[in-house]
Amino acid sequence: MANGQRRQVFAMQTATAPAIEDFLTANVGVEEISSLPLDHPGAHDPAYRARRNYIADLARQYRLDPEHKIPEAVYTQQETAVWRHASRQLEQVHARRACSFYLEAKQRLGISPFRIPQLGDLSAKLTVASGFRLAPVEGLVETRAFLSWLGKRTMLSTQYIRHHSRPDYTPEPDVVHEVIGHVPMFTVPDFADFSEFIGKGAVVATDEQLAQLGRLYWFTVEFGLIEEAGEIKAFGAGLLSSFSELEHAFTDKVERRPFNLEEVIHTKFDYSDMQPLLFVIPSYAYLKEVTRKFIRSFDKTGDLSVAPVGVPKAVW
8 A cells, every 4th residue: 555554463373482471571482573575665674673673672682681671762862853754744634533432532641743752751651541551562462362462451562663755655553553552542441441341252263263363353443433423434543544444434435334343353454455344333332242242152160260270360
């Protein structure tokens, strides 16, 4: 895509990553980010690759630190300019298309175009608001491992930023997508609980159930719409962090259907193109409840507060 960014949630796969290792103390098989695909905007820029390595080292420091304190990332003027461009562009469309919870949360968290927020500061604010936290990660993580950490009310987050030659585009999640797209919604208690349910479900899911969770995540956390005061608004991070995707979502090129869990979990998607179909939830409380019932069907105990036998407590 020329102007959108793709959140490859269920393309976030590394070949041999252990699905339920303790992320804070073990090697989770994070994708090497200094070796970029040839079509990546920064593939032929040694300085950009060096900056990504610097950011990756911060995530490794976090895991090695017994206190797991998130190191502060020092961003360059060029990186801040990229953030400022993307942030200001998105502010214009957010005012018209973003849900009210998101707009209020973004303001409370102090997310602005002027500086790239530090994950440590945002994590502390999330913990107070909903008990969620952020954990820096240096690259893409295997699907089950990534989702399972939501079950610990933890969002694994990248800190690097897209290449300056394409400030409107990134082929993988970057700090614009994570902070502008994802972070504000974790202040909404029902949404935070819903995310936790998905994470706990990922721990015990079969491969087919994991695929269904993937579709549920895609059509909600990434590309979700909500009915609000008689209007349809966006709450998905893939929409909220992409100017072109968010504008596209409200055109006649997109079919917007009422959310139906059975339909959603059996609807395939293509992350490489603009989305032709989106689903509209009536409320976050509704989404939380239908997801809770869905996840309970995965496990005979039906108790989402108790870790299934054999699942490491580090994950639960």
